[in-house]
Amino acid sequence: MRRTLGWLLLAASPAIAAEHDWSVTSGSAVGPAHLALQFQVGWPELSGAGYYGFNDKLDLGLRLAFAYGGDGSIGFGPGVAPGFRVQPTARYALLESGIVRLGAWFSPGFGMDSILGIATPRILLPLGVTLGIVPSEALAFHVGLDLPVYISPGPFSGLTFPILVGGGVEYHLDKAMALTAQARMGPAIELSRSGAPAHFALRVFGGLAYRL
Secondary structure (H helix, E strand, O other): OHHHHHHHHHHHHHHHHHHHOOOOOOOOOOOOOOEEEEEEEEEOEEEEEEEEEOOOOEEEEEEEEEEOEOOOEOOOOOOOEOEEEEEEEEEEEEEEEOOEEEEEEEOOEEEEEEEOOEEEEEEEEEEEEEEEEOOOOOEEEEEEEEEEEEEEOHHHOEEEEEOEEEEEEEEEOOOOEEEEEEEEEEEEEEOOOOOOOOEEEEEEEEEEEEEO
16 A cells, blocks of 8 residues: 555656746746736836746746836936836746756836826836756746846937846745745946946845746
8 A cells, every 4th residue: 555655656746846847937937828927016116917838938928017116226316206017028948957947038018107297108128037946846046137128218218228137036835826036136227328327226026926
């Protein structure tokens, strides 16, 4: 009886691992025909996103956000600037080898901020890469490079090129639900203004993900 139970657990373990082998932050895709919902709150925005697993490597989705801190700059600009973001998103798992995951994402879209009472549009062209380390079925760590590039037409026109690095963690409470936390920081460079100083940008979020 014990031997039979042991064989059943051994046979089931790959399936259990596969159920946990998905991610919204650490380089893995969410899985074919699965829908993952992600909610995040922090600085400079709160957001909700949905990702559908097109295949075992590619996720396609949509991200919506209410922004209150612009691009996350600290000690620069008008301070609190309410606005919104609408971004179709593609996530791709480039590599999975042992406990290592490497993924990339691209999330172009449109935004609007109110700067000193003036409606300022944003053309959003952010992309990034994420290197994940998955030491167990439930836990994943990652480091990432984010380039949340954006163009600002209108009275505050310009091209801003932030270069943000950082890390995060994702903890799966069960096969469907995970807690997430991540932080990115670095310079935001205004490429369209010669001699403009780079300013410090920070993005810090905690969140919850649920896979259907």
